[in-house]
Amino acid sequence: MFTMPIPGISLGCDYNPEQWSPDVWREDVALMRRAGVDLVAVNIFGWSNLEPSPGRYHFDDLDEVVGLLHDNGIKVNLGTGTSSPPPWLSTLYPEILPAAADGTLRYPGGRQAWCPSSPVFRERAFALVEQVAQRYGEHPAVALWHVSNELGCHNALCYCEASADAFRNWLRERYRKIETLNEAWGTSFWSQRYGDWSEIQPPRLALSLRNPAQIVDFHRFSSDELLGYYRGETEILRRYSAAKVTTNFMVTAHIRNLDYWSWAPEMDVVANDHYLDHRLGDPVAELAFAADLTRGLAAGKPWMLMEQAAGAVNWQPHNLTKAPGEMIRNSLTHVARGADSLCFFQWRASAQGAEKFHSAMLPHAGTDTVAWREVLRLSETLDRIGEVAGTQVESDVALVFSWESWWSAEGEARPSQAVTYLDQVHKAHRALRELGVTVDVVAPGADLSEYKLVVVPCLYMVSDADAEKFEDYAAAGGSLLVTFFSGIVDERDRVRLGGYPGAFKNVLGVHGEEFAPMLPGHQVQLSNGATGTLWTERLRTTTAETIATYSDGPLPGVPAITRNVLGEGTAWYVATELDPRGLRELVRNAVTEAGVTPAGPESNGDLEVVRRSGDGRSYLFVVNHGTTPVAIEAGHDLVTGVPITEVAAGGVAVIKEERK
Template structure:
């Protein structure tokens, strides 16, 4: 690893690697006398890094251009004296009241023109030149003051960019949107063609006529919506780049990051396009409650690791127990705090951090769990926090190792997520993320390791590529998939795929448009199902939400299942076309996780990549592998076995048991606790 880029995984002297452990720390919420207790408890828990200053702008700059750094100086020095390093935020995530009072033109506007006022956070327009000026001035002041402080191992740019202000429909946004469109299309003729503006008399004769897709009498132009989503992602990224440039100029030796939200409510940010704008990837993840949560966590951690390109990444935020922003917020069950953290580590995280260190007494997140809860140190949560710190300390040897590539890839495409969920479609019931997760869970059920990879990544080396609901398919992507199959790859794709191009214009000639030749079939019409309706397939599977009428199947296509009832009875439902040593499989119905498993089992014969890992115990455990750089040797391979059940599992695995919720009762097997994870070092 490069010492400058990965300074955050080192100790203060760039010595031996160690896993980072900590939280957002907000000492400004507490009296000075609390700070000493905080640091003592941090040392007890094994905390070695905290993020500071994230929401401190109003205290750091109480009046325009007047700074008060005294309290921040003191807490940074105190942390440094106790061996705790700092990921210092630029503090620009939430403007102080004086800025919005003096410059209300920085406030964002919703789709219907409502102004979002101060009183919460992120009340700023990503395209506001006034906000940008003030934010960069504060960033520069912080960099000049703390750039040489030995405690600072990373810069934390803003916080959760776009979480609440991604879509701004103000006049600032309108002006910036037009500039973005001119750079993309160059001419109005090209834009009118891409958006299909001949429909409903939307043809534009001047750039100034174009607005963001604000509230309209009925459905808004789909191409305009897609481009505004792209623009909005780019506008927030442009702010990231602006702060990044100031920090790079003044403190080039300190790496810079911002916390992505790969799994959270900001689905409309294309994080794959942001990766080159940070020195290392960071992510926030919050567990979904219920049975789905564990696999959902694995899916998004897996994608985050692949966005990072296999390099170490930073889990910047997750929760020790309950959150506060869902309708019902149950606490984590015993063992889940450690399980969730070690699953992220298995997928490549070299830092495990939480929101936040000490649970707030006041404010909007006072019921959000923390490392040190309202109940204090004599609590289950804090005892679990201390225990996890001990576990992470034992895992220091894995620092800097990389997640071993699987032989199966699940492709994830942000634009297909955006577009497939639009209004004015055959059905609004299907959800791209749910369909993709169902296939990932089916692979876990079969004991098959898989990587979740962004659509723009190089997945040509994978033996099997699963691309569920790949709805948006530009010509270049179609050609990539055709080359993949022709080269011997096994492709699986599903309903509502290959339907539109990069401008959300339908590929003509019958569905699935871009994939007709590759799959060897034509779909005449979609047949979505009403709530409560279903369709049975000849293999016993039951489809809900979606079916399709396939009217042409080429001679070289094998029909794996047909529809058994409804108006589609006798028609093809699941097909496979062989191309040399490759194949392209199509699933035309929403058959869910169980159906995905059936398809994968049907393809497994002769496809070694779909063979189950024996450590997975028929899907009861997830297996993740990290491999150390350099020549193989003792401890060069680290196997994470995560128990997906509420029962104790006995896993046949030799090697040294490094950490986790389990024990070795003999030399050939490890017992994994319910909902536990164990880490085994092997030659």
């Protein structure tokens, strides 16, 4: 059985004691005990405190904080302290500073002012990790190691000369011969053919459009480069400690530079940071998708929410606080979707610095506050539902997600700038969620045999091997639903010739001649009553049946939705961006035909119903984001401790089910 660093459903936080005096440390630890905090992350940004000048280390303060937490029965998630270098490092070695795509340097004063490929930075950072690991590697308080922090949040793509050298080395390893690279990148175009590796540069800003295959490879390189850095720290930690090692992912709508499918197997525990993003139309729906994707990265095992906000963040244009009960609903949504640990940034709200207006478990106003009482209520709730820990989420529907398609589908030159990859993914996930269907998010190439339905939104880039798996899945009796702009290019970003949707023509039984995007704000009517926006295409069926055609617009009478029978299975294709109701109707048909049983009733997104089970146990999570009560089948609610028949407006319930 997979185990987390802390038993039960643990509560944790980031703590930055270097911002406070020792008397505040003692007050904070006493309040942490009162709040039921199990795990505290410290030394996340501690480098300048631990090494105030080159090679001179000072551990007295951290010793006291770790000891204080340990004496109070609180486990430590110990940061390596390397996430942001101290000023002396960039002063002595300015070559560690990262360069933006226009070639200009980015200077200290914020955080992550370092190049992932800098050998000087790695040498100094690894020296610090060695010191920290030697000192605390066997400390009984250390339950988890926290490598750096949000790797690649700001510095994932560096275009300096050190990065250029590392990029060339990565390309040599990948392609072996310069002729192979030329073929992969299509360098015959615009006279870009390379004669030697030394001629290759990172894809810095140019006067015109850049080579899209080069840009995708630079994304791959950048993700691998930071993963290599993570491995470097981890290797040191494992020499001195048996504690689990991880770093915090950023599975969220505005961070896209790391391919976490390649990172996840390196983690002892998969951990994610997630904040409600009010720049989106439906922040709660995005939260549910991010939680499902994080669970996918954890291969269905329990995972950690390493950071969330008790209230408002400080980095969006409009930083909305959370209404009473909202933080608990958000938290239980993460738990419902597989999180066995909930942690916050941060414990005590900062009085100074760039994040002084970011919310915390302990706000500026202290303990006589709604925010503090919400923290206490959440802690009590997690204690009551602790027996859920270790169970896994039930799902027989998969949604395929690809960071490589995200990078490549949003290239500089594409059929429509209005079509964005993540938006199409979110729309498909939202339709399933509103139908009460729980979704596993999986990588291209994943084993699909256990799923009744597989949804493939906008999978622009796909290899031959992965495309074959989709066809095999459908032929073996599975149900496949593919949306437009899928299967268009191979892994080199080379268009698959012979008609669209490229890799999926055979399984879908269609043949596309030409894309016909629409201007934003325009729409086309479909014969089944739905409407489409942004995209149409000149399409004909080969073996598929036509479910709906365009009634007007540029392509009247042309198929817009098709269904193909392949072997024992079926494959649906959607050649336009359907309106929300139209998409939900189509997905409902696919769900019903595939024999999928939703975990809960349909809703407008106000209701989350997810089942976790394992070892003979079963629990139904019901999170009511709406303004009216929701009736449920009578059951014993772990949250309230009594049998209930409805979940109040804005309420949560965890129903312990009797296994039949």
